[in-house]
Amino acid sequence: MGLEKLKTVLKNERTSKSLELKTPIIGASGTYGYNSEFEDFIDLNCFGAISTKGITIEKRLGNDGDRIFEVQNGLINRIGLENVGINAFIKEKLPVLRQKNIDFLLNIAGSTIDDYEKLAIIAQENDIKALEVNVSCPNVKQGCLEFGLNPNSLFELTRKIRRNYDGFLIVKLSPNTSDIKALATAVEQGGADCISAINTLRGLGIKIDYVGNKFLKKTVQGGLSGTCIKPVALYMVNQIRQAVKIPIIAMGGISKLDDLFEFILAGADAFQIGTANFIYPSICSNLAFELNDFMTKNNFKDFEHLKGAIINE
Amino acid sequence: MKSKNYIGKIKLIEKINHDVYKLDIQSSLNDCKSGQFVSVLCPNKTLRRPFSICDFDKENKILTILIKLKGEGTKYLSSLKEGDEINFIAPLGNCFEFFKDKNALLVGAGIGIAPMLFLKKEMNERNINNYLISGFKADEEVIEGSDETIVGGSVLDNIEKIIKEKNIDVIYSCGPIIVLKMLSQIAKKLNIPCYVAMERVMACSIGVCRGCIIKLVRDNKIDNFSVCKDGPVFKGEEVLWD
Incomplete structure:
Protein backbone atom coordinates (compact mmCIF):
# COMPACT_ATOMS: atom_id res chain seq x y z
CA MET A 1 0.00 0.00 0.00
CA GLY A 2 2.97 2.26 0.63
CA LEU A 3 1.46 3.97 3.63
CA GLU A 4 4.22 2.88 6.05
CA LYS A 5 5.04 6.51 6.80
CA LEU A 6 1.60 6.94 8.34
CA LYS A 7 2.06 4.30 11.00
CA THR A 8 0.95 5.86 14.26
CA VAL A 9 1.50 4.69 17.80
CA LEU A 10 -0.75 6.15 20.48
CA LYS A 11 1.06 5.64 23.74
CA ASN A 12 0.20 6.33 27.34
CA GLU A 13 3.70 7.18 28.59
CA ARG A 14 2.80 6.56 32.23
CA THR A 15 1.55 2.99 31.77
CA SER A 16 3.29 2.20 28.47
CA LYS A 17 0.02 0.91 27.07
CA SER A 18 -0.15 1.67 23.40
CA LEU A 19 -2.26 1.28 20.30
CA GLU A 20 -0.68 0.85 16.89
CA LEU A 21 -2.55 2.20 13.90
CA LYS A 22 -1.71 1.74 10.21
CA THR A 23 -2.62 5.39 9.69
CA PRO A 24 -3.81 8.09 12.09
CA ILE A 25 -7.21 8.19 10.40
CA ILE A 26 -10.16 6.46 12.06
CA GLY A 27 -13.80 6.22 10.96
CA ALA A 28 -15.88 7.74 13.77
CA SER A 29 -18.49 5.83 15.72
CA GLY A 30 -21.96 5.93 14.24
CA THR A 31 -20.72 6.83 10.79
CA TYR A 32 -18.84 3.65 9.89
CA GLY A 33 -21.11 0.80 10.84
CA TYR A 34 -19.96 -2.31 12.68
CA ASN A 35 -17.33 -3.76 10.41
CA SER A 36 -16.99 -3.89 6.64
CA GLU A 37 -19.89 -1.72 5.52
CA PHE A 38 -17.55 0.67 3.68
CA GLU A 39 -15.57 -1.96 1.79
CA ASP A 40 -17.21 -1.06 -1.54
CA PHE A 41 -15.73 2.41 -1.22
CA ILE A 42 -12.35 2.04 0.43
CA ASP A 43 -9.50 -0.38 0.79
CA LEU A 44 -9.88 -1.52 4.36
CA ASN A 45 -6.09 -1.59 4.70
CA CYS A 46 -5.73 2.07 3.91
CA PHE A 47 -6.93 3.64 7.10
CA GLY A 48 -6.22 3.33 10.78
CA ALA A 49 -9.30 1.78 12.28
CA ILE A 50 -13.01 2.04 12.58
CA SER A 51 -14.75 2.98 15.76
CA THR A 52 -17.79 0.73 15.85
CA LYS A 53 -21.33 1.92 16.26
CA GLY A 54 -21.92 2.54 19.97
CA ILE A 55 -22.74 -0.80 21.58
CA THR A 56 -24.96 -1.20 24.63
CA ILE A 57 -25.74 -4.27 26.74
CA GLU A 58 -29.16 -4.79 25.19
CA LYS A 59 -30.17 -4.25 21.59
CA ARG A 60 -31.67 -0.77 21.12
CA LEU A 61 -34.10 0.37 18.43
CA GLY A 62 -33.24 4.03 18.98
CA ASN A 63 -35.52 7.03 18.66
CA ASP A 64 -38.82 7.25 16.80
CA GLY A 65 -39.58 10.08 14.42
CA ASP A 66 -37.17 12.18 12.39
CA ARG A 67 -33.57 11.27 13.09
CA ILE A 68 -31.71 13.51 10.69
CA PHE A 69 -31.95 17.26 10.25
CA GLU A 70 -29.66 19.06 7.84
CA VAL A 71 -28.33 22.49 8.78
CA GLN A 72 -25.90 24.91 7.14
CA ASN A 73 -22.57 23.05 6.94
CA GLY A 74 -23.72 20.42 9.37
CA LEU A 75 -26.15 17.86 10.52
CA ILE A 76 -28.25 17.24 13.62
CA ASN A 77 -28.91 13.61 14.46
CA ARG A 78 -31.03 11.91 17.06
CA ILE A 79 -30.48 8.26 16.23
CA GLY A 80 -30.67 7.36 19.92
CA LEU A 81 -27.92 4.73 20.00
CA GLU A 82 -29.69 2.18 17.87
CA ASN A 83 -27.47 -0.91 17.92
CA VAL A 84 -27.55 -4.69 17.93
CA GLY A 85 -26.42 -5.09 21.56
CA ILE A 86 -23.16 -6.60 22.82
CA ASN A 87 -24.11 -10.26 22.43
CA ALA A 88 -25.04 -9.92 18.77
CA PHE A 89 -21.96 -7.79 18.24
CA ILE A 90 -19.68 -10.49 19.64
CA LYS A 91 -21.48 -13.26 17.78
CA GLU A 92 -22.13 -11.65 14.39
CA LYS A 93 -20.02 -8.52 13.92
CA LEU A 94 -16.74 -9.32 15.67
CA PRO A 95 -15.95 -12.41 13.54
CA VAL A 96 -16.19 -10.28 10.38
CA LEU A 97 -13.83 -7.67 11.82
CA ARG A 98 -11.36 -10.41 12.68
CA GLN A 99 -11.75 -12.38 9.47
CA LYS A 100 -11.25 -9.25 7.33
CA ASN A 101 -8.46 -8.07 9.58
CA ILE A 102 -10.06 -4.69 10.25
CA ASP A 103 -8.55 -2.76 13.14
CA PHE A 104 -11.25 -1.30 15.33
CA LEU A 105 -12.13 0.46 18.54
CA LEU A 106 -15.14 -1.02 20.26
CA ASN A 107 -17.36 1.93 21.13
CA ILE A 108 -19.51 1.25 24.19
CA ALA A 109 -22.30 3.15 25.93
CA GLY A 110 -24.39 2.47 29.01
CA SER A 111 -27.00 3.95 31.25
CA THR A 112 -25.44 2.82 34.54
CA ILE A 113 -21.88 2.30 35.78
CA ASP A 114 -22.77 -1.35 36.02
CA ASP A 115 -23.51 -1.45 32.26
CA TYR A 116 -20.09 -0.03 31.47
CA GLU A 117 -18.36 -2.50 33.77
CA LYS A 118 -20.16 -5.42 32.17
CA LEU A 119 -19.25 -4.19 28.69
CA ALA A 120 -15.62 -3.76 29.78
CA ILE A 121 -15.54 -7.33 31.11
CA ILE A 122 -16.96 -8.67 27.84
CA ALA A 123 -14.39 -6.67 25.87
CA GLN A 124 -11.65 -8.08 28.09
CA GLU A 125 -12.91 -11.65 27.70
CA ASN A 126 -13.01 -11.29 23.94
CA ASP A 127 -9.53 -9.87 23.72
CA ILE A 128 -10.63 -6.58 22.21
CA LYS A 129 -7.57 -4.40 21.83
CA ALA A 130 -9.13 -0.97 22.17
CA LEU A 131 -12.23 0.38 23.83
CA GLU A 132 -13.74 3.80 23.18
CA VAL A 133 -16.13 4.73 25.96
CA ASN A 134 -19.03 6.94 24.94
CA VAL A 135 -19.85 8.93 28.05
CA SER A 136 -21.48 11.70 26.17
CA CYS A 137 -24.24 10.68 23.80
CA PRO A 138 -26.65 13.61 23.74
CA ASN A 139 -29.46 11.56 22.25
CA VAL A 140 -30.54 9.25 25.01
CA LYS A 141 -32.65 10.43 27.87
CA GLN A 142 -30.83 8.64 30.64
CA GLY A 143 -27.33 7.60 31.22
CA CYS A 144 -24.20 8.49 29.47
CA LEU A 145 -24.50 12.24 29.33
CA GLU A 146 -24.80 12.43 33.12
CA PHE A 147 -21.49 10.62 33.60
CA GLY A 148 -19.89 12.58 30.84
CA LEU A 149 -20.37 16.03 32.29
CA ASN A 150 -19.39 15.56 35.91
CA PRO A 151 -15.65 15.17 36.66
CA ASN A 152 -16.25 13.10 39.79
CA SER A 153 -18.57 10.57 38.21
CA LEU A 154 -16.40 10.49 35.10
CA PHE A 155 -13.34 9.70 37.22
CA GLU A 156 -15.27 6.95 39.01
CA LEU A 157 -16.59 5.51 35.77
CA THR A 158 -13.16 5.50 34.11
CA ARG A 159 -11.59 3.86 37.17
CA LYS A 160 -14.17 1.09 37.22
CA ILE A 161 -13.81 0.36 33.53
CA ARG A 162 -10.04 0.39 33.93
CA ARG A 163 -10.23 -2.19 36.71
CA ASN A 164 -12.01 -4.59 34.38
CA TYR A 165 -10.16 -3.93 31.17
CA ASP A 166 -6.46 -4.24 30.32
CA GLY A 167 -6.53 -3.08 26.72
CA PHE A 168 -6.14 0.42 25.33
CA LEU A 169 -8.79 2.54 27.01
CA ILE A 170 -10.08 5.63 25.23
CA VAL A 171 -12.74 7.89 26.73
CA LYS A 172 -14.73 10.07 24.34
CA LEU A 173 -15.54 13.47 25.78
CA SER A 174 -18.55 15.68 25.34
CA PRO A 175 -18.09 19.29 24.32
CA ASN A 176 -21.30 20.24 26.12
CA THR A 177 -19.45 21.50 29.17
CA SER A 178 -17.98 24.72 30.47
CA ASP A 179 -14.85 22.96 31.75
CA ILE A 180 -13.45 20.38 29.36
CA LYS A 181 -10.08 20.51 31.17
CA ALA A 182 -11.65 19.15 34.35
CA LEU A 183 -13.26 16.28 32.42
CA ALA A 184 -10.00 15.47 30.64
CA THR A 185 -8.08 15.47 33.91
CA ALA A 186 -10.66 13.20 35.54
CA VAL A 187 -10.37 10.71 32.70
CA GLU A 188 -6.58 10.70 32.79
CA GLN A 189 -6.52 10.25 36.57
CA GLY A 190 -9.14 7.52 36.30
CA GLY A 191 -6.69 5.51 34.23
CA ALA A 192 -7.63 6.14 30.59
CA ASP A 193 -4.87 5.76 28.01
CA CYS A 194 -6.28 8.21 25.53
CA ILE A 195 -9.03 10.78 25.00
CA SER A 196 -11.14 11.16 21.91
CA ALA A 197 -12.96 14.43 21.40
CA ILE A 198 -15.34 15.86 20.56
CA ASN A 199 -18.67 14.13 20.53
CA THR A 200 -21.54 16.08 18.94
CA LEU A 201 -22.70 19.43 20.26
CA ARG A 202 -26.24 19.86 21.47
CA GLY A 203 -28.29 21.48 18.77
CA LEU A 204 -31.84 22.34 17.82
CA GLY A 205 -32.97 22.37 14.23
CA ILE A 206 -36.14 24.27 13.38
CA LYS A 207 -37.90 24.42 10.04
CA ILE A 208 -40.89 26.64 9.49
CA ASP A 209 -42.93 26.73 6.30
CA TYR A 210 -45.84 29.09 5.74
CA VAL A 211 -48.43 27.11 3.82
CA GLY A 212 -52.10 28.01 3.35
CA ASN A 213 -52.10 30.78 5.99
CA LYS A 214 -50.52 28.45 8.52
CA PHE A 215 -47.07 27.95 9.99
CA LEU A 216 -45.95 24.35 9.60
CA LYS A 217 -43.27 23.72 12.20
CA LYS A 218 -40.72 20.99 12.62
CA THR A 219 -38.13 20.77 15.40
CA VAL A 220 -35.36 18.23 15.83
CA GLN A 221 -33.14 18.30 18.91
CA GLY A 222 -30.01 16.23 18.85
CA GLY A 223 -26.27 16.19 18.28
CA LEU A 224 -24.72 18.64 15.85
CA SER A 225 -21.80 17.50 13.70
CA GLY A 226 -20.11 18.46 10.45
CA THR A 227 -17.75 21.18 9.31
CA CYS A 228 -19.63 23.86 11.27
CA ILE A 229 -18.34 22.46 14.59
CA LYS A 230 -14.65 22.47 13.67
CA PRO A 231 -13.66 25.67 15.52
CA VAL A 232 -15.30 24.33 18.69
CA ALA A 233 -13.50 21.01 18.27
CA LEU A 234 -10.15 22.73 17.73
CA TYR A 235 -10.67 24.78 20.88
CA MET A 236 -11.67 21.74 22.94
CA VAL A 237 -8.77 19.62 21.70
CA ASN A 238 -6.41 22.45 22.52
CA GLN A 239 -7.83 22.78 26.03
CA ILE A 240 -7.53 19.03 26.58
CA ARG A 241 -3.93 19.13 25.34
CA GLN A 242 -3.13 21.72 27.99
CA ALA A 243 -4.71 19.60 30.72
CA VAL A 244 -3.39 16.08 30.07
CA LYS A 245 -0.40 14.13 28.74
CA ILE A 246 -2.22 11.12 27.26
CA PRO A 247 -2.76 11.08 23.49
CA ILE A 248 -5.79 12.70 21.86
CA ILE A 249 -7.81 11.39 18.96
CA ALA A 250 -9.41 14.52 17.54
CA MET A 251 -12.64 14.85 15.64
CA GLY A 252 -15.19 17.47 14.73
CA GLY A 253 -15.73 18.67 11.19
CA ILE A 254 -12.65 17.11 9.60
CA SER A 255 -13.06 16.85 5.84
CA LYS A 256 -9.73 17.80 4.23
CA LEU A 257 -5.97 17.62 4.60
CA ASP A 258 -5.59 21.12 6.06
CA ASP A 259 -7.97 20.15 8.84
CA LEU A 260 -5.54 17.42 9.93
CA PHE A 261 -2.72 19.95 10.20
CA GLU A 262 -4.90 22.33 12.18
CA PHE A 263 -5.86 19.60 14.63
CA ILE A 264 -2.21 18.56 15.00
CA LEU A 265 -1.36 22.10 16.04
CA ALA A 266 -4.26 22.06 18.49
CA GLY A 267 -2.89 18.89 20.07
CA ALA A 268 -4.14 15.87 18.12
CA ASP A 269 -2.23 12.59 17.81
CA ALA A 270 -4.75 10.91 15.53
CA PHE A 271 -8.08 11.77 13.91
CA GLN A 272 -11.59 10.53 13.46
CA ILE A 273 -13.73 11.32 10.44
CA GLY A 274 -17.47 11.35 11.01
CA THR A 275 -20.08 13.26 9.04
CA ALA A 276 -17.78 13.61 6.02
CA ASN A 277 -18.07 9.83 5.44
CA PHE A 278 -21.71 10.37 4.50
CA ILE A 279 -20.78 12.79 1.75
CA TYR A 280 -17.52 11.26 0.54
CA PRO A 281 -17.60 7.55 1.38
CA SER A 282 -13.94 7.12 0.36
CA ILE A 283 -12.69 9.99 2.49
CA CYS A 284 -10.92 7.94 5.17
CA SER A 285 -8.62 6.27 2.67
CA ASN A 286 -8.41 9.33 0.40
CA LEU A 287 -7.17 11.48 3.29
CA ALA A 288 -4.59 8.83 4.16
CA PHE A 289 -3.31 8.87 0.58
CA GLU A 290 -3.28 12.67 0.48
CA LEU A 291 -1.40 12.85 3.76
CA ASN A 292 1.07 10.25 2.52
CA ASP A 293 1.61 12.14 -0.75
CA PHE A 294 2.19 15.38 1.13
CA MET A 295 4.73 13.74 3.41
CA THR A 296 6.55 12.04 0.54
CA LYS A 297 6.70 15.20 -1.53
CA ASN A 298 7.99 17.26 1.37
CA ASN A 299 10.37 14.69 2.82
CA PHE A 300 8.71 13.96 6.12
CA LYS A 301 10.07 10.65 7.30
CA ASP A 302 7.05 9.65 9.36
CA PHE A 303 3.92 10.99 11.02
CA GLU A 304 5.80 11.82 14.24
CA HIS A 305 8.15 14.10 12.30
CA LEU A 306 5.29 15.82 10.58
CA LYS A 307 3.61 16.45 13.93
CA GLY A 308 6.85 17.75 15.38
CA ALA A 309 7.35 20.10 12.45
CA ILE A 310 3.85 21.52 12.68
CA ILE A 311 4.06 22.04 16.42
CA ASN A 312 7.63 23.31 16.75
CA GLU A 313 8.43 25.27 13.60
CA MET B 1 -23.63 -5.26 -7.81
CA GLY B 93 -30.80 -0.10 -2.34
CA ASN B 94 -32.77 -3.17 -3.35
CA CYS B 95 -35.01 -3.49 -6.38
CA PHE B 96 -38.50 -4.58 -7.42
CA GLU B 97 -39.22 -8.26 -7.72
CA PHE B 98 -40.68 -9.54 -11.01
CA PHE B 99 -43.30 -12.25 -11.48
CA LYS B 100 -43.38 -13.67 -14.96
CA ASP B 101 -47.03 -14.66 -15.24
CA LYS B 102 -48.67 -12.07 -13.06
CA ASN B 103 -50.57 -8.99 -14.19
CA ALA B 104 -48.93 -6.00 -12.57
CA LEU B 105 -50.48 -2.70 -11.59
CA LEU B 106 -48.01 0.16 -11.21
CA VAL B 107 -49.16 3.20 -9.26
CA GLY B 108 -47.16 6.42 -9.31
CA ALA B 109 -48.29 9.38 -7.23
CA GLY B 110 -46.69 12.69 -8.17
CA ILE B 111 -42.91 12.49 -8.53
CA GLY B 112 -43.27 8.88 -7.35
CA ILE B 113 -43.85 8.05 -11.01
CA ALA B 114 -40.05 8.11 -11.55
CA PRO B 115 -39.22 4.51 -10.50
CA MET B 116 -42.54 3.28 -11.96
CA LEU B 117 -41.47 4.40 -15.45
CA PHE B 118 -38.27 2.37 -15.14
CA LEU B 119 -40.17 -0.60 -13.74
CA LYS B 120 -42.63 -0.44 -16.64
CA LYS B 121 -39.77 -0.44 -19.13
CA GLU B 122 -38.15 -3.45 -17.46
CA MET B 123 -41.50 -5.28 -17.40
CA ASN B 124 -42.11 -4.53 -21.07
CA GLU B 125 -38.69 -5.95 -21.90
CA ARG B 126 -39.69 -9.13 -20.08
CA ASN B 127 -43.16 -9.28 -21.66
CA ILE B 128 -44.84 -8.93 -18.28
CA ASN B 129 -48.38 -7.54 -18.48
CA ASN B 130 -48.48 -4.20 -16.74
CA TYR B 131 -50.66 -1.13 -16.38
CA LEU B 132 -49.24 2.14 -15.05
CA ILE B 133 -51.61 4.62 -13.51
CA SER B 134 -50.30 7.92 -12.22
CA GLY B 135 -51.83 10.84 -10.39
CA PHE B 136 -50.94 14.51 -10.20
CA LYS B 137 -52.38 17.48 -8.34
CA ALA B 138 -52.69 19.74 -11.39
CA ASP B 139 -52.08 19.92 -15.14
CA GLU B 140 -48.75 21.71 -14.76
CA GLU B 141 -47.43 18.83 -12.63
CA VAL B 142 -48.14 16.01 -15.07
CA ILE B 143 -45.25 13.75 -16.06
CA GLU B 144 -45.90 11.69 -19.20
CA GLY B 145 -45.45 7.97 -19.75
CA SER B 146 -48.41 6.30 -18.01
CA ASP B 147 -51.22 4.17 -19.40
CA GLU B 148 -53.65 6.30 -17.44
CA THR B 149 -53.11 9.72 -15.90
CA ILE B 150 -55.36 11.23 -13.27
CA VAL B 151 -55.22 14.96 -12.69
CA GLY B 152 -56.83 16.59 -9.67
CA GLY B 153 -58.39 13.60 -7.92
CA SER B 154 -56.66 10.80 -6.07
CA VAL B 155 -54.85 8.10 -7.97
CA LEU B 156 -56.61 5.64 -5.66
CA ASP B 157 -60.21 6.74 -6.48
CA ASN B 158 -60.95 3.95 -8.97
CA ILE B 159 -58.15 1.63 -8.02
CA GLU B 160 -60.27 -1.30 -6.83
CA LYS B 161 -62.26 -1.22 -10.08
CA ILE B 162 -59.06 -1.22 -12.13
CA ILE B 163 -57.63 -4.10 -10.09
CA LYS B 164 -60.71 -6.18 -10.84
CA GLU B 165 -61.08 -5.20 -14.50
CA LYS B 166 -57.46 -5.89 -15.32
CA ASN B 167 -57.18 -9.05 -13.21
CA ILE B 168 -54.28 -7.58 -11.28
CA ASP B 169 -52.13 -10.08 -9.33
CA VAL B 170 -49.45 -7.77 -7.94
CA ILE B 171 -49.13 -4.05 -7.21
CA TYR B 172 -46.09 -1.77 -7.20
CA SER B 173 -46.13 1.82 -6.05
CA CYS B 174 -44.14 4.91 -5.19
CA GLY B 175 -45.39 8.22 -3.85
CA PRO B 176 -46.39 10.02 -0.65
CA ILE B 177 -46.60 7.80 2.41
CA ILE B 178 -50.36 8.24 2.75
CA VAL B 179 -50.89 6.84 -0.76
CA LEU B 180 -48.60 3.89 -0.08
CA LYS B 181 -50.36 3.17 3.17
CA MET B 182 -53.87 3.28 1.70
CA LEU B 183 -52.84 1.25 -1.32
CA SER B 184 -51.25 -1.38 0.93
CA GLN B 185 -54.48 -1.61 2.89
CA ILE B 186 -56.52 -2.05 -0.28
CA ALA B 187 -54.09 -4.71 -1.51
CA LYS B 188 -54.28 -6.53 1.79
CA LYS B 189 -58.06 -6.50 1.68
CA LEU B 190 -58.00 -7.98 -1.84
CA ASN B 191 -55.21 -10.38 -0.88
CA ILE B 192 -52.80 -9.10 -3.52
CA PRO B 193 -49.10 -8.55 -2.83
CA CYS B 194 -48.10 -4.89 -2.88
CA TYR B 195 -44.53 -3.56 -3.16
CA VAL B 196 -43.89 0.01 -2.11
CA ALA B 197 -40.81 2.16 -2.73
CA MET B 198 -40.35 4.37 0.33
CA GLU B 199 -38.67 7.72 0.81
CA ARG B 200 -36.98 9.16 3.92
CA VAL B 201 -34.42 11.85 4.63
CA MET B 202 -31.07 10.07 4.36
CA ALA B 203 -27.59 10.86 5.57
CA CYS B 204 -25.24 8.05 4.52
CA SER B 205 -27.42 6.26 1.91
CA ILE B 206 -25.51 2.99 2.49
CA GLY B 207 -27.10 1.67 5.68
CA VAL B 208 -24.62 2.71 8.37
CA CYS B 209 -26.03 5.84 9.98
CA ARG B 210 -29.50 4.50 10.80
CA GLY B 211 -31.01 7.87 9.94
CA CYS B 212 -33.70 6.64 7.51
CA ILE B 213 -35.25 3.91 9.62
CA ILE B 214 -38.77 2.55 9.23
CA LYS B 215 -40.34 -0.17 11.29
CA LEU B 216 -41.47 -3.46 9.78
CA VAL B 217 -43.27 -6.43 11.24
CA ARG B 218 -41.33 -9.44 10.00
CA ASP B 219 -41.55 -12.94 11.47
CA ASN B 220 -44.03 -11.55 14.03
CA LYS B 221 -41.41 -9.16 15.37
CA ILE B 222 -41.14 -5.39 15.08
CA ASP B 223 -37.70 -4.30 13.98
CA ASN B 224 -35.88 -1.39 12.34
CA PHE B 225 -35.03 -1.43 8.67
CA SER B 226 -33.14 1.22 6.75
CA VAL B 227 -34.88 2.62 3.70
CA CYS B 228 -31.52 3.13 1.97
CA LYS B 229 -30.03 -0.34 2.36
CA ASP B 230 -32.82 -2.79 3.31
CA GLY B 231 -35.20 -0.87 1.02
CA PRO B 232 -36.28 1.35 -0.57
CA VAL B 233 -38.68 -1.39 -1.77
CA PHE B 234 -40.68 -3.13 0.96
CA LYS B 235 -43.72 -5.35 1.08
CA GLY B 236 -46.60 -3.04 2.02
CA GLU B 237 -48.07 -5.63 4.38
CA GLU B 238 -44.87 -5.61 6.47
CA VAL B 239 -44.65 -1.85 6.96
CA LEU B 240 -45.75 -0.52 10.34
CA TRP B 241 -47.41 2.61 8.99
CA ASP B 242 -47.98 4.63 12.17
Missing part, protein backbone atom coordinates in the same frame (compact mmCIF):
# COMPACT_ATOMS: atom_id res chain seq x y z
CA LYS B 2 -21.35 -3.08 -5.70
CA SER B 3 -22.18 0.55 -5.10
CA LYS B 4 -19.53 3.00 -6.23
CA ASN B 5 -18.88 6.69 -6.30
CA TYR B 6 -19.15 7.87 -9.92
CA ILE B 7 -18.37 11.16 -11.63
CA GLY B 8 -20.80 11.44 -14.53
CA LYS B 9 -21.46 14.03 -17.20
CA ILE B 10 -24.81 15.65 -17.84
CA LYS B 11 -25.87 14.66 -21.35
CA LEU B 12 -29.23 16.37 -21.21
CA ILE B 13 -31.12 18.53 -18.76
CA GLU B 14 -34.69 19.30 -19.62
CA LYS B 15 -37.51 21.01 -17.74
CA ILE B 16 -40.45 18.65 -18.14
CA ASN B 17 -43.09 20.51 -16.14
CA HIS B 18 -43.35 23.55 -13.90
CA ASP B 19 -40.96 22.20 -11.23
CA VAL B 20 -39.47 18.92 -12.44
CA TYR B 21 -36.25 18.50 -14.41
CA LYS B 22 -35.13 15.41 -16.25
CA LEU B 23 -31.40 14.70 -16.06
CA ASP B 24 -29.58 12.27 -18.31
CA ILE B 25 -26.22 11.39 -16.83
CA GLN B 26 -23.52 9.47 -18.67
CA SER B 27 -20.94 7.61 -16.58
CA SER B 28 -19.16 4.30 -16.28
CA LEU B 29 -22.06 2.82 -14.29
CA ASN B 30 -22.98 -0.21 -16.34
CA ASP B 31 -26.00 -1.67 -14.63
CA CYS B 32 -28.84 -0.87 -12.26
CA LYS B 33 -32.40 -2.05 -11.62
CA SER B 34 -35.78 -0.44 -11.12
CA GLY B 35 -36.43 0.46 -7.50
CA GLN B 36 -32.79 1.35 -6.93
CA PHE B 37 -31.67 4.92 -6.43
CA VAL B 38 -28.66 7.19 -6.69
CA SER B 39 -27.29 9.62 -4.13
CA VAL B 40 -26.18 12.88 -5.68
CA LEU B 41 -23.67 15.33 -4.25
CA CYS B 42 -24.98 18.88 -3.91
CA PRO B 43 -21.87 20.94 -3.17
CA ASN B 44 -23.92 23.72 -1.56
CA LYS B 45 -25.49 21.34 0.99
CA THR B 46 -24.17 19.04 3.73
CA LEU B 47 -25.97 15.92 2.57
CA ARG B 48 -26.31 14.13 -0.73
CA ARG B 49 -29.78 13.91 -2.23
CA PRO B 50 -31.38 10.55 -3.13
CA PHE B 51 -33.22 10.12 -6.45
CA SER B 52 -35.02 7.09 -7.83
CA ILE B 53 -33.65 5.79 -11.08
CA CYS B 54 -36.20 6.68 -13.78
CA ASP B 55 -34.44 5.04 -16.71
CA PHE B 56 -31.19 3.41 -17.68
CA ASP B 57 -29.81 3.08 -21.19
CA LYS B 58 -27.37 0.17 -20.94
CA GLU B 59 -25.86 0.61 -24.36
CA ASN B 60 -24.89 4.25 -23.85
CA LYS B 61 -24.56 4.01 -20.06
CA ILE B 62 -26.96 6.86 -19.51
CA LEU B 63 -28.87 7.11 -16.27
CA THR B 64 -32.02 9.22 -16.01
CA ILE B 65 -33.36 10.82 -12.84
CA LEU B 66 -36.21 13.27 -12.27
CA ILE B 67 -35.55 16.20 -9.98
CA LYS B 68 -38.45 18.01 -8.37
CA LEU B 69 -37.57 21.43 -6.97
CA LYS B 70 -37.85 21.26 -3.20
CA GLY B 71 -35.03 23.37 -1.76
CA GLU B 72 -31.50 24.60 -2.27
CA GLY B 73 -30.06 21.18 -3.16
CA THR B 74 -32.49 20.46 -5.96
CA LYS B 75 -32.25 24.08 -7.11
CA TYR B 76 -28.51 23.65 -7.51
CA LEU B 77 -28.98 20.42 -9.49
CA SER B 78 -31.56 22.06 -11.76
CA SER B 79 -29.03 24.78 -12.58
CA LEU B 80 -26.52 22.30 -14.03
CA LYS B 81 -25.80 22.48 -17.74
CA GLU B 82 -25.11 19.86 -20.37
CA GLY B 83 -21.45 18.82 -20.06
CA ASP B 84 -21.25 19.61 -16.34
CA GLU B 85 -19.90 16.95 -14.00
CA ILE B 86 -22.10 15.34 -11.40
CA ASN B 87 -20.91 13.21 -8.47
CA PHE B 88 -23.18 10.33 -7.46
CA ILE B 89 -23.15 7.03 -5.63
CA ALA B 90 -24.91 4.16 -7.40
CA PRO B 91 -26.62 1.81 -7.60
CA LEU B 92 -28.14 1.93 -4.12
